[in-house]
Amino acid sequence: METFLSSCHDLLKGKGDTSQRFHVILGNEACDLDSMVSALAYAYFLFKTQPSDELFPLPMLNLIQSDLVLRSDSLLLLRQCGLNPNLLLFRDQLDLRHLHCLGLLQLTLVDHNVLPSSDSDLEGAVVEVIDHHLLERDPSPSCPVAVETVGSCVTLVMERIVQKAADILDQQLALLLYGTILLDCVNMAPEAGKVTPKDSQMAALLEARFPDLPQRGALFQSLQNAKFDVSGLSTKQMLLKDIKTVSEGDSSLAVSVIYMTLEEFLQRADLDQDLSSFCQKHGYDALIAMTIAFNNNQQPFRQLAVYSHSAPYREEVSQALEDDRSSLKLCPMRSPYTHVRAYHQGNALASRKVLLPILKDFLGTGAGRS
Template sequence: MDKYLTTSIEKLKSGVYGDLNLVLGNESCDLDSAASALVYAAFLYWQHNQIKCKVCTRMNRDESVYRDDIFVPILNVDREDYDLKTEVAFCLRQHGIDADRLVFRDDYDLEQLAEKSKTTVTLVDHHVLAKKDKFMTTMVTEIIDHRPVDKNEWTYKDDTRSSIELVGSCCSLVGQRIRTLGGLLAKETDFFNAFPVATDLLHCGIILDTVNFSKEVNKATPVDEEVVLFLENLQKTRGSNCGVEEQRKAKLDLLVAARKDVSKLSAAQLLRKDVKIVGDTMVPSFPILVEEFLKKPEAIQAIQEALLRRECNMALLLGMSLTDGLKRDGAVYSRNQERAAQLSKYLQEWKTPSLQLTLHEIPSAKNCIYFKQLNLSASRKQYMPALVNFLNASKK
């Protein structure tokens, strides 16, 4: 993995390459997204080298002018915000991947890069492009995602390949796709043997996203279980003697501790740690309860400044804590209190699935509509269809 990442970045910097193939994760840049982008880009690079006829190319190409294709994973967050992704930075460091071997969203002007050579884009862990990335629409050739399809935003070419399925982790779909494509080459496990780090990165993403197949969270599916067992079988063949349950629990504990380690982050940084923008609404997700966030003295001011900076009018804050059992809560903030109340009511009445929200007051944040969430299996992914429907209805 280290050699692949280093070589790809060197070629990207030099501009000496053939086709440019980007693998773009989502804007939240959580571990599921980052691992999916890194592993799938590495696989495409490996597959490219397996398929191309090396003998023929050596015989027919001029080495002085030949330029090979490159496959570049993009972590869809600015470099300065990487440290806010505490579990991502921790996990990648544990696997020997430092920030200087990564490409972040603001490292290059991707639109300018795309104009210089033939470019393809693979989307992982999302399928709705942000406004700034709409120029990529015609370049998208493949999508791997685990959320409901937003048909309103589906403007891709008819031959765009999509692997979209409602599973617990996008890493599961990436693992499944690699097994399928590797099998076509009669080499189902060869990529993972060549890139052993990829095995554990996907395993980490699945364990964290499903909270180790927690029945309470209820996100895991048979696909997640199948892929995890496949990955664990590979790990066993490499001499790991740790029991499966012990290994999973130890890994989850480390990743959750890293994700929760936000003690040094200000309210403004927490708002940038894991955020998505939908229309004019900012949707940050916290590894702590929103109630705890709102108790910070600068919380409301930080929300107001973040809304102004991102040109948004409303914020939907979502929180989760695994301390003393799983808990979820949230809040809606807008200077237009009537609109905030409308969204809050809409979310309370949403039935697919029911979020089971109960309103409460927080004295320190009276201008927020705060709620506790009783449906513990509903994450931000389940809020998105409701929010999109609300925003679309508001336009009418």
């Protein structure tokens, strides 16, 4: 893997060549562990299996390099695998828009199947999709789409590796895949509502073939602890740690997963001012903070807050979420801030995967644009 990633950097050093074409493997804008490892593993698979005259695959993390420090679980797994983070590629190291304008870009999307509005101008470069979210992409003969609702996108990437090039699996790649599947599927616990038979099959295959992998429970707990460690982070960093956006026309919403209770989050100093400046800086009309924490029995529970400086817009977004009674099952709770509506979330299994389609439907109705 190190040799492959070093070759990627060597290719970037020659990007002054105006005829050089690039095939970028790109994860989603949250750039969580699943997106990172899906991009790395699939690009490595292509590197090992495609004909030499094909475009060189570049795995790109969909964030700027300075924000990698916020992905503590990703950094932990990289260390355990012996991979230097300096070998990774980031959005600020290659101008995708410029390449696309020159006709020199191909994109494969992993862990998402449609580009966010901020990247919609790159749509013409998309040549393949591998994802586990709700399918939103229109069918096209020029773009093969593999979408299946498994717990981890890495499961789908690994399935392809096992079917077509199982010999490229080594201890390092196996640990990357294994750790990601465990974290995404909450240690394969059925009660968490994440794991599917295919996720379990891929994890079991890795355990059988690589008996020296770390013990399942210990590896999961170390990655989970790292993911939930927000000590020392500013409110801005917490919001950026795991964020996705939804846009339609002039309206833009952000959804940040916050790894603490909502009560703790709402007690942060200067929170109202920080939320206001964050939304103004990034042009968000509203921000939804989706918190996750654990009770004394280590069962996850979720809470949700809706922030907008505009009272009518905040009311419309909140009402749209409240009206979707079967998915989130929201129950209002007290908020210390005028600009924040707070809720307990009755359905602890409803992650951001459930929330985002509700928000897209809300924007699709033209709400909040009066």
